[in-house]
Amino acid sequence: MNIRNHIPNALTCCNLAVGFYACILALNGNYAGTMTAILLAAVFDFADGLAARLLKTCSAIGKDLDSLADIVSFGVAPGMILFDFIDRMQQTVVWPHPLLGKMFLAGAFAVPVFSALRLAKFNNDMRQGTSFIGLPVPAHAVFWVSLVNAVSSSLAETGFCAGLSFHRFSVYETGVPLQFVLAFTAVLAVATSLLLVSTVPMFSMKMSSLKWKGNEIRYLLACLSVVFVVCFGVFGLTLTILCYILLSIFNRQNK
Numbered sequence: 001m002n003i004r005n006h007i008p009n010a011l012t013c014c015n016l017a018v019g020f021y022a023c024i025l026a027l028n029g030n031y032a033g034t035m036t037a038i039l040l041a042a043v044f045d046f047a048d049g050l051a052a053r054l055l056k057t058c059s060a061i062g063k064d065l066d067s068l069a070d071i072v073s074f075g076v077a078p079g080m081i082l083f084d085f086i087d088r089m090q091q092t093v094v095w096p097h098p099l100l101g102k103m104f105l106a107g108a109f110a111v112p113v114f115s116a117l118r119l120a121k122f123n124n125d126m127r128q129g130t131s132f133i134g135l136p137v138p139a140h141a142v143f144w145v146s147l148v149n150a151v152s153s154s155l156a157e158t159g160f161c162a163g164l165s166f167h168r169f170s171v172y173e174t175g176v177p178l179q180f181v182l183a184f185t186a187v188l189a190v191a192t193s194l195l196l197v198s199t200v201p202m203f204s205m206k207m208s209s210l211k212w213k214g215n216e217i218r219y220l221l222a223c224l225s226v227v228f229v230v231c232f233g234v235f236g237l238t239l240t241i242l243c244y245i246l247l248s249i250f251n252r253q254n255k
Helices: 001-029 031-055 060-090 098-123 137-151 151-156 178-196 216-233 236-255
Strands: 131-133 199-202
Touching: 001 031, 001 151, 031 060, 060 178, 060 199, 098 137, 098 178, 098 216, 131 137, 137 151, 137 178, 199 236, 216 236
Parallel strands: none
Antiparallel strands: 131 199
């Protein structure tokens, strides 16, 4: 048995295992831990593809296994943390009817559902070898877990990433009505989930070389992400994904 042939799949399984752990943490309301697990899953997701290309061990099974792992790590896990976040907020509001608060939970279901559709489309679309069509599910997951952490008081309570989080933000300290926050969150969840299955071209961070020419937009995003994280802490990750979307649109218009 050639062990090198199994290295990419082993890394994919690590992605799946960490994604499963992220789901457990989300169930317990540990937002900071969930975000850490999903970011680690993203590292494994990048590593398995890199290993498969370097070792030339790409296979149909590996491709399907990667999608199965991704739906857990970047579909179910962020959907669960978003569900818990919305549920906790709606319980603090006095509603004329109990069902009014519960209806906002529907936004969280859009995340895993459209993530699954995105992954199914990706596996059957030969045009997405070097770039993407629609927002990649890992980027979508990072957007939501970082945003939930940034607007949740749990971040301030746990002191997670205190070295990076110079600017902590809590919804409960802004005076913004929670009804508005709930409605905005639910609508945004559906909107970003629809972006997963859109036809908007998105550039990939994969580089064939380290040269500046041809990778300008990738280096620009990397530099901006560092600035965002240093200046805004966890919320900087949210801004990075927003910047990625805008740069992809700008890049498309200039081609």
